[in-house]
Amino acid sequence: MNIESAFAERPVFVTGADGFVGSHLTERLVDIGANVHVFVRATSSGELRNIRHLRDEVTVHRGDLRDKHSVSNALSALSEYSDSIVFHLAAQAHVGESWDRPYETIDTNVTGTLNLLQSIVDLDLDIAKFDTAGTSEEYGNVDSQVADKHDYHEEGQVILNERSPVNPKSIYATSKLAADFLTMNFYDAYGVPGVTTRMFNNYGPRQNPRYITGTIITQALERDIVELGNLQPKRDMCYVTDGVRGHMYVALDGNPGEEYVYGYGENISMREWTETILEVGTEEGYWNDPEIVQADDRYRPGDSDVEELLVGYEKLHEETGWEPEVEWRDGIRATIEWYAKNKPSWYGRVDWQ
Template identity: 30%
Template structure:
């Protein structure tokens, strides 16, 4: 199988590429990435000489390039996105461009070349906040930020290409990921790096917003199942059992790094800050998937990875 992975130099995409190349030695991957501030080829150093792997520098908004690459492959797996909510509040435009227009380009090329499968990596944030209970795949979309709205828009486009053009699409909506290679603008790596530099860890509001945390390997594993066993046209939620407030997450990291709570600084809440995300995963569990990594184990290996790689990690350019 030949796969075009877009956004593969980022956090989840790079973990996905390494996983697929290891598990399927006959698969070939082309990675198209624009190397924005959060894309990093060092995330892929262990596969850069693999003859089944090719990197192409470029933008999913570049129609000609996208068309030429999609022509060569059987499947498209789209990770490319602007993904940080805070940035989407400060400057929404790149989110609309990449997350919607870029997806449109990928869909058009996929339609033209009649590709076997189009997997769109979406997010649980498209459902918005839920105080109690969980959203399933049929729940209405109710995004709160320009980021989640752009992802919801992309999901709608993908579904329309399935219904109207019979494009063989799949969509996944995963909860918050953590693990190696995550750009340090996101809560967990930012917290670890700030502690290492003896800087404060800032938390929005009262720190009681709840997220479901999934280790990136569990997400990547789920994507493998969806790509190979998922029913065409369907949406699959992906999450773990690890519900934590942001404060609990920071306490665990401080505890693991043997630091006290004085490092925490509460700051004014961000506008439209969702209180709690939660999705059901009954559907993906029928594909013989379940999360394996407990939060305690995942955080330990994440902290250890950042300690080992501290010298190679660039400071957050957006914080």
């Protein structure tokens, strides 16, 4: 697939463009010559934290997903086009914070998605694809009542793919599942060409330091201990540029009304992930073997933690040729380097001070 020619001069609309994955997607789209419109939350300062360097190369629309008027006003910019693509990445995307901010999580992730879809219908926009970014958290833990509906690796691991039952275990996961279903509802009812993309555990430069990779790295850079919660869960860690490519491949060649999942294709326990990050950082001279400490107050509430996530991305690979390109240690090395060089971008946002 020739990504460059497919997106050259093509109108695209990105929600959450100033966020972690959104900023990398926006940067890539600008690099290959797309006509990029971005929707970012209006603030009193008007700051663009992660895409400030792209300010003169994108059309910025300010508003709030929860405000239907501002959403419709921004999307009206697509009225003159017939082949535009909408990438919907904006969300309250932190599992732990969804318990602290449940109403904001639902309002942003569910009502916000509804506002986008309804605005497309109300404005009668002729778009080529609407990509709703889902999450691997929607699968949760295996429910014994439907265990026979899952696919299993020969070693007994559950492989999560487009056919797997969902079992969301947090307010965040439930809100994202609702957004997925809304996308499909609007495809069935109005023909909005929606697809859903469930990414598995992205990491990389610019990620909020409250996520697992960022909190490990920022603590190791600043002190002799790394304080964490439950380290038993296993996650399928996918570097952000691979995640961005997944979005772009699905937006071009995914079938409307269908779901696509992707990730690295291997999983690792959070203890092993932590140890690998600390090992790479020590090798590169960023720190000297910090101690790993587990703290009760950093565990998820009750039985809400998801034990294991492992993706089977065969569908996306077979239909588009996508596969991950960045090895774990290479991705970790690039991520540590970014945090080390950009302390002002994250220092006031950590959860361990």
